[in-house]
Amino acid sequence: MKYLTASYLWIFVVLAPSVAYGQKAKEIPTDFYIDNLFHITEVMVTDVASPPAAARFYAYTTLAAHLAWEAANNPTDAETLLAKSNIEFSDFPKAEPEIVPEFAAIYTMLEVGKKIMPSGKLLELKQEELLREFSKNKLVSKKAFAKNIAFAEAFALSMVAMAKADGYNKLSTFTRYSPKAKDGHWYPTPPAYMAPVEPEWRTIRTFFLEKIEEYKPEPPAAFDLGDGSPFKLQLDEVWKTSKNLTEEQELIANFWDCNPFKVDFSGHMAIGIKKISPGGHWIGITGIASKKAKLDWKNTLYVHALVGMGLHDAFVSCWEEKYDSDRIRPESAINKYLDPAWRPILQTPPFPEYTSGHSVISRTSAEILTAFFGNDFDFVDSSEVYFGLPERPFNSFFEASEEAAISRLYGGIHFRDAIEQGSKQGEKIGKYIVERVR
C-alpha cells in the first residue's frame, strides 16, 4: 500500500481538470479513501486492538463509507451490502442534492471510527485535514460544507446505533475465561502471560453467516503424546520445522506475523512492539489491488466493505472454535513435553490455538478478492514495509493466503491441522459470502 502525503495528494488533484463543485466526483482519486482508512489502522495500532476487535472496526468503518457513498449517489437504491446482509437496519438519513459522495464516504468513515474506537478522537485531526483538502481544492463548496458534515455525522450516528446492537457492549458481562486445568488445553503463554483475547467473541453478531456452527471445522487432533499419534506428529513437526527453518521460511513467518502487541521485557521495563493486525494486512492488500485495478469509487468502497465484513464474520467463526476446542499452543506443549527452553520465532498470541485465525481470515479474504478481481491477479504486497520487511510479490490472492496460513507453522505458533482446517473454514465462509452478495 502506498502512503500518500497530503502535499502529494494536492499536486495530484490540481492536475485534474477543474470541475464544478461536487459534480465530477470521479476525478477525486480513491487514494483519499485508502489513506484515510490507513489512519483508522493507525488508531487501532495505538489502541492495540485485538485481531477480532480490529476486524469489527474495519467492518463498520468501511461499511459506513460504502453506504454513505451509495446513499449520496442514489438515495433510493437499496442494492448495498447491508441490504444483502442479515442485518435489518434502515434508519439512515437521506442524502440531499449538495452532498458530495466522496467527502461523505470518508467523513462518515472517520466519524464512525471516532465513535467506536477507544482512541477514535485522534481521527478528528484527520477530519480537519480532509476538510482542508476538499476546501483547498474546491471539491465541496464553502456553503455546502456544513450540510455535508451534518449528513456524514448523522449517517455515522445511525451506523453506530446499528453497531451498538451487535453484542459488543455485553462482552463485559460474561464470566471471564479460566484456564482448564487439563492436559492439552490452553494456558497463558510467555512472556507476558496475557489474559486470552475475547473469549466470548462468538456472541457478536455476524453480517452474513446465519449459523456460525455450520462453519465449524473438524475437531483438532486429539491430545495424545503417544508416538505416532496425529497430535504428537504435529507437535514434532512444529518443533523440528522451527529448528531447520530456511531463510525464506523465516522471512515468511515474519512477513505474516501481524501481532498487534509483542511484549519485550528487560527487567522492570517492558516495551510493546506494535504491528498491524491480520485483518489490517488484508485491508492493505485490498487497497493495493483496488489501486492496481484502477477501481472507481463505487467499487473501491464496495470491495473494502465486503472484505471488512468478511473479516469480521471469519473472526467470529474462528473465535467460536478457539474457545470450544481450547487447545494448547505449541509453545506450551513443546516446553512441557519436549524442550523447556524452546521459543517460537514469533511471539505466541494470547488465545487458544485451534483454528489458526490468520489461516481462516486470509482464506476468506482471498475468496472475496478473487471473486472480485479474478484468479490471476498478481500484486506486490508492500503492507509490511514499515516493519522493515521487503515488498513481496504474489501471483494470486490464494497464493498469498496459503503463504499466510503456513507462515504460522514456520512461526512456531500453530499446528498443521489448525492451519489446514482453518483454511477450509475460511474457504467455506468466503464462498458463502461471495454467493450471498452475488
Next chain:
Amino acid sequence: MECLKKMEVWALCLLAFIGFSSQKQKSAAFELLPAKSTGISFNNRLKEDQANNILRYEYFYNGGGVAVGDINNDGLDDIFFTGNMSDNKLYLNQGDFKFKDITGSAGVKGKNSWTTGVSMADVNGDGLLDIYVCYSGKGNLESRKNELYINQGDLTFKEDAKTFGLDDASNSTQAMFFDFDKDGDLDMFLLNHNITVINEIEFDHARSMRHPTAGDKLYRNEGGKFTDISEKAGIKGNAMGFGLGITASDLNGDGWIDIYVSNDYIENDYIYINNGDGTFSEKMTEMLQHLSHFSMGLDIADMNNDGLVDIFTLDMLPEDNKRQKLLYGPENYEQYALMVNRGFYHQNMRNMLQLNQGKGMFSEVGQLAGISNTDWSWSALFFDADNSGHKDLFVSNGYYRDYTNRDFLKYKGDYYFKAAVAREPADTLHLVTSMSSTPVSNYIFQNGGNLVFVDQTKNWGLYLPNFSAGAAYADLDNDGQLDLIVNNINHPAFIYRNRLRETTGKQTNWIQVKLKGEEANTSAIGAKIFSYNEGKGRLVEQMPTRGFQSTVSHRLHLGLGENGKLDSLVVVWPNGKSTTLRNPGINQILEIEEIANGSLFAKNEPKTHFEALENSIPFKHQEYGFNDFKRQPLLLEMPSYVGPVMAASAVLEDGSQLVFVGGTKGSPGKMFEVKNGIWSEKKGFRSEPEFTDSDAVFFDANGDGHFDLYVCSGGYHDYLSTDESLQDRIYINDGSGNFKYSANSLPSMLTSSATVVAADFNGDGLQDLFVGGRIVPGKYPLTPSSYLLINLGNGKFEDKSVSFLPKSGKLGMVTDAAAIDINGDGTTDLVLVGEYMPITVLINQAGKQFTDQSAQWIEKGDAGWWRSLAVADFDSDGDLDFVAGNFGLNSQFKPSAEEPLTLYFADFDENGSIDPILVSYIQGQPFPFPTRDELLDQMYSMRPKFTDYASYAEANLEKVLGKEQLEKAQMLTATELRTSYFENTGSKLAGRPMPIEAQMAPVQAILPLDYNNDGNLDLVLAGNQTYIRIRLGIIDANMGQLFEGDGKGNFKLVPQTISGFSILGDVKSILQLPSDQDRIHFGINNMGIKTYQLKKMP
C-alpha cells in the same frame, strides 16, 4: 558486678542544649547541612550515553553507598561514599560537622569502573577499620574485582584484596563482614547480582547451577586468608539472584547468626539459617508467609521492643494515587499461580514488615504499620531518631527514570511504529532519555510504640525530593542524636543533622555503646545488647551492614525517652558469653570490653498454654477452586471461600457429641461423632456435593425432643443468582442419631446465606430461625434476602420475613447474627453484622415483628466489613457483650467517618451487569480503587475515556462516571474496619476497637473462653484472607490470637510464644465442645481441622 571493674566507662560528652534559642526552633528537626559548611561535596554523578545507559545495564540507576566508621579512633565517625561512575570519597570528621576530604592522601578513590556497595570493618583484626568496596557493571574481569583497603593507621590505606583472597570479580552489590562460625574472626558474605536479564523460560535452567559472577558467595576467614565455601556451606549461587539487600541477625534466636538476602525480580528472598556447624539451610518458606516481590534494601531490628528481631524489606509501591495508577497493570491470576507453582512463593509489590512471632515464625504487618508504600525504595534503617526508646524508620527512595510507567509499555511502542511509518530509524537512547524523571521525597517514620508508624517526613524536614540510594546513620557530633548521611544520584550527598531534641524541646536521654571484642572481631559484630527497664527487655544487634550498599556506625545507640532510666544492659558477645551492667550511667558513650570469662547467656524459653494435637477431626476440606474475580472483576475478596463451618450437638446421654463439618461445592459436608476424645465419621449422613455450607446449627426442628440439623447453603462460585443449590437444608433426626434430608421443611429460599440462629421468636415455645443472606451470586453488591422462618410445629417452616423483618428482609449483606434478649423484655432480639452494614440491632416487638433500633442502641457501631460476631459477658456485669470481627487494618484501607470507603454501584453502561466501583481515600482525597485495566474490563464504555494510564491516574469518580451516571448510582459506605468490642451498658452497646494486634488480619471466627480460669472471659480471634485481589495481597498475620480479658472489657494479646498457637491459613470457624472444653478446633479453609489442647498449668 565483677565485670564492672574491668570495664572502662567514660563519658565522652554531655550536652548543653539548654541555652538553645527558641527563635531557632522553627528550623527542621533534621537540618540539611550545605556542602559549603560541611566540606562534603560528594555527588554521585551519572553520565548517560550510548555506552552507559539503562538499556545496557539494568542497575544503572541503583545509586551509591555510604559507610560510616571511626577510621582513626578519635571518637568521631568518618564517612566514605561510593560513586557509580565518579571517584569514591573519604571524609575525615573533624568535629562540629566539619569534614575534610582525604580521599587523595588516603589513596581510596578506587578504580574507574562501576562502583556499588561499601563496608567498613576491621577485616584484619588490628583494631583499625578497613574499607571494602564492591564493583559491578559490564566491564571485564579486572574492572569488577572488589577492593580491600587496609587501614595503615596513619590515615592512609593500602589496597590488598588479593592477599586476603577477597579480590572477587563477581557483580557485587555489597559485602557483609560477620563471624558466622564463632571462631573470633570476621568472615564475609558477598551479595551479587546478575547483569543480564533472565527470561522466564530460562528460570529452571538458571536455578539448577551456580553462576560464577551472579551467585552470592560466602567466604570463610582462615587465618587472614578468605576461602570461598559457598557450595559447601549451602549458599545458593544461581543466576536468578538479583541481590539488593543483605544483613545478618539471629532470626530464630538460637544464638547463631543467620542471613537475610533480599532479591529483586521474581527470585524470592533467602533466609539462611545458621546450622552452627559451618553450614546454612535456606528456610524462607518455613518462616515467612509472603514477601516483597522486587525486594531491595532491608533492615532487621527489634522494631517493637519485644526482644525479637523483625524484618523489613523494601519494594516499589508508591504512596500516592497517581503513581500507583501509573504503575499497576492488569492482575494476572494465571501468572501468579505459575509463580507460586514454580516455587517462587507468594510475592507482592510493597514493603513487607515481618513481625517476629518467635520460634522462627513471622507475620507480615507492613500495611498495619503504615510503612508499606514508600515508592521505589533503596535503604531501610531502623534507628531511634527521637530517642523515645522506639526505633524509628528511615527509607531512601527514588528512581531516576519513570521506568515502570504503564503508558511507557503501551505507547512507546507507538514511537517505533511512527518511526517505521515515517521511515526513520528508531533511537533507543532517545527512548531512554525521553522517559520522564520524577524525584521523590525520602521517608522518615516515627515509631508510635504500638506497631504503627507515623510519617514525619515533612515535620522532621526530610521532604526534599531527590533520587537517594545508600544511607547510614551515625552520631556525627556525639550529641546523643543520630544524624543521617544519604548518597544521591546527580545531587550532592545529604548530611542531615539531627536536632529533634532542640526543635521539640523534649529532654530525651540516650546511651551509646562501643563494643570491643577480645579477638579479631574487634567491634564484636554479631553481639546483642538487651536493655532492661522495669522488666521489659529490648534488643539491638551489632551489625553495621544494613540498609542498602552501606554500613552504619559501629557504635550502638539506645534512646531512653524523657524519663530516661535503664535498669541494666546485657551484652551477649558473638561467642554466646555475656556481660551485664546494672544501672549504667546514661547520656554517655560507654565502651564495653569483652572479657574472657563472662558467663554464657541463657534465655528462658517461655512455656506455652496450648499445644497442637495430632488427633483432630478427620475431615479434609477441599476447595472447588473457582476464581470469583473472573465473574465480577471488581470484587475485592472471593465470596466463595466460606468453609469449613462447624456445629456441635448437645452432649448425648452416653457422653458423646455429634459435630457437623460443612463442605464446599464439589466436596460435601460430613457428620462426626466424638466419644472420649475419639473421632469417627457418622455413616449414613449424606449431603450433596453441589452445596457450599456456610453455617449450621443443631436444634429441634419438629418438637420431637431430638436435635435436628439446619445447614445454610452459601457460596458464590458459578451459582446462578437464584440457584437451586442455594436452598438451605434441614436434616431431621429420627431419634437415634440418623439424620435425613427433609425436602419439605423449608420454603423456597434461593439465597446465598451466611448465618443461621435458632430461637423462639414468636413465643410459642417452638424454635424459629433467622437466616442471614450474604450475597447475590454474580450481582454483588445487591442486597440478598434474609429470612425469618416461623416453626409451624410439624417440622415445617413458614417464611414470615415480610411481616417480621424491616425492609421485608432486605437487611444488607449479612455475615453473622446473634439472638439474645438485649432489652430484657422477655422476647428474643437480633444483633446482626455484615459487609457495609452498621452493627444492627433488631428489637422484637412482642413476638410479632422486629424494628431496627440500631440508632438507639449503638454507640460507635459504624458500618464496616464485619464478618463475625461473638456474644458473652466479658465485663462480668450480668449482661451480654459483643465482639465483632472486621476486616482489620493490615491492608491499604484505613477508612474513617471523614474518609469512608464508598461503593458506588449501578449498571452504568446499561449492559445488564452491576458495576461496583469502590472509592477509597488516598492522602486525603477520594479516588476510584480499580486500576485502569480493571475498570476498562468492567465497562467497555470507559475505553475511549481513558485511552492511557496518565488520563486515569488523577481521575476522581466524577471524572470517571460523570454527574449523570453518579446520580443514578446506589451507595454503600464503610467507615470502620477494626475488630471491635461492644460493651452492653444495659441501654446501649458502646463500641471500642480491640487492641492493634487484633487488626492484623480479617477476623473470621471468635471464641470466648476462660483459658486461665481467672473468672474473666478471654478471647481467641482467628481469620486471615487468602482469596483476595492480588493487588491487595494475602492477609495472613493472624496465627490464632489469644487475648486475655481483665473482666472489665479490656483485652491484652498473649504473644504467640506464650499462647502456643501457630496456625497458618484462613480460619473460618472455631469450635469448643461442651464435652471437652480443653480442646479448641480450628476450621481451616482448603485444609481441614487443626486442634489445640490447653495444657494443665501447674
